[in-house]
Amino acid sequence: MVTEGFQPSDPTRFAEAIRRFDEENARDPNTIEVDGQRLPRELVYARWLSEWVVRLCPQAGEALRLAARCQHLRRWEIPRESFPMDRAGYLRWRTTLQRFHAEQSGRILREVGYPEEMVRRVQELNLKKGLPHDPEMQVLxxxxxxxxxxxxxxxxxxxxxxxxxxxxxxxxxxxxxxxxxxxxxxxxxxxxxxxxxxxxxxxxxxxxxxxxxx
Incomplete structure (x- = not known):
């Protein structure tokens, strides 16, 4: 999500990463209604999250904007029902999801040409490392x-x-x-x-x- 005053390190690369994230999430078979249209749920969720990050922090940097767009990347592929329906199963599901999202975001970021330093930072945000002491993580x-x-x-x-x-x-x-x-x-x-x-x-x-x- 590009807003006034934000300058990504490489505008073409940033736009391609966002496009790829959205392309993946557009495959979500689950849909929700938005303004009279049925849209893929995770695609809509990623856009909502991106919008809130910028509303809360207009000066949000590139890693934070990327992380917001891929925080629930392909989430539907690991349903809650695939783990025991108790607290231990819930916690395992959450941990598995975070790792999965980070792996998938890292794959796309590398494919579009981001350096490892940026990949690691986005994955840290995906994994919620440093909360609540990391200001960017708190915004997310x-x-x-x-x-x-x-x-x-x-x-x-x-x-x-x-x-x-x-x-x-x-x-x-x-x-x-x-x-x-x-x-x-x-x-x-x-x-x-x-x-x-x-x-x-x-x-x-x-x-x-x-x-x-x-």
Missing amino acids: EDALCLVFLEHQLEDLAAKTSEEKLLNALARSWKKMSPAGRTAALGLHYSEPLRGLLARAIAMAEGGETGAEEP
Whole structure:
């Protein structure tokens, strides 16, 4: 995603990397409706994430912009159901996904000509290394949480118990920086969800969050 003031090290190479990431994600057989159109879910997700990264950090560098576009690259190929449906299985699934995304992003970045230093940096961001001490990683984490709140929360609320939803919201709140939290509070929510968010914030600030659900 190129914005005013951003100058990639090689504009043609950067554009080709983004094109390749989008091409891969456009193969997602799962679709969601956006403005009346059914579109590949991971393609849309990558665009949402890119948009939030730039909104939060207009001066975002090349590695961060690349990482945002490939953070869930080909995610549908490793479904949750391929691991045991318990907490241990959930954690193994998450770890496997992160490594898979990093491997796939590295492959494409090398193919379009990026040096190993840039490949490693994007993969560090894919793997969430350095959170919360890495400022770029924190921007990416904020963006991930904000995509969840803006685009996924309502659907999750329709099929999730209140307790699980509160825990998910509280965990998201704890992960976010002050800037991310300010952005989260500025989003539009239904009255029931705004009430749940307020309760989740109180839980997070009181240290009452539970473990991530499987």
